[in-house]
Amino acid sequence: SQKIEQNSEALNIQEGKTATLTCNYTNYSPAYLQWYRQDPGRGPVFLLLIRENEKEKRKERLKVTFDTTLKQSLFHITASQPADSATYLCALARNAGNMLTFGGGTRLMVKP
Amino acid sequence: GAVVSQHPSWVICKSGTSVKIECRSLDFQATTMFWYRQFPKQSLMLMATSNEGSKATYEQGVEKDKFLINHASLTLSTLTVTSAHPEDSSFYICSARESPNSNQPQHFGDGTRLSIL
Numbered sequence: 154s155q156k157i158e159q160n161s162e163a164l165n166i167q168e169g170k171t172a173t174l175t176c177n178y179t180n181y182s183p184a185y186l187q188w189y190r191q192d193p194g195r196g197p198v199f200l201l202l203i204r205e206n207e208k209e210k211r212k213e214r215l216k217v218t219f220d221t222t223l224k225q226s227l228f229h230i231t232a233s234q235p236a237d238s239a240t241y242l243c244a245l246a247r248n249a250g251n252m253l254t255f256g257g258g259t260r261l262m263v264k265p
Numbered sequence: 266g267a268v269v270s271q272h273p274s275w276v277i278c279k280s281g282t283s284v285k286i287e288c289r290s291l292d293f294q295a296t297t298m299f300w301y302r303q304f305p306k307q308s309l310m311l312m313a314t315s316n317e318g319s320k321a322t323y324e325q326g327v328e329k330d331k332f333l334i335n336h337a338s339l340t341l342s343t344l345t346v347t348s349a350h351p352e353d354s355s356f357y358i359c360s361a362r363e364s365p366n367s368n369q370p371q372h373f374g375d376g377t378r379l380s381i382l
Contacts, residue, residue, distance in 0.1 A: 253371065
């Protein structure tokens, strides 16, 4: 069966360090992968999209990699700040209709 | 940027009540809107895809008679939870796609927390 896995345990890091979150998938051949941020009691906010033919995408302090051989995406936040504390969700497009399937999310806690 | 407004943000009602949730795209037209459900500390589960002017497409296991979806205009979709029961208590989130291109991001509302007593 199709599965998207994100580390369910919270990631705690010190301010200024780089946070790295992992998204693994099985039995998928996604055309693209998206990362979202979700704060408690709020809807997800889109961060980055990376296509299957792209190895890496950057936006300010954010970087996403996409390895279709390993079936894995890594999400990096450099120079992390306490304001980056949130749950980060990866999502794969199941088909051309853009119906997204979300991973369970990883909660990031950046300590000052 | 693209803004999606969801209303109400919080509903508490008695068992057996029907509850309507509205999802509006404020500064863009959305031919497609999506409805999700999220339980505490779990991921978003797609319930249905709503296309303007046509019937919604429901995911497997979602009762279409229980969760009525109407997408009457390019800026408004509604989800009605009919005869709600405590097990329907959850966080319901809508999203809208600004472009018909399938590889564009979805813009999410801030969700509706539904509590059925």
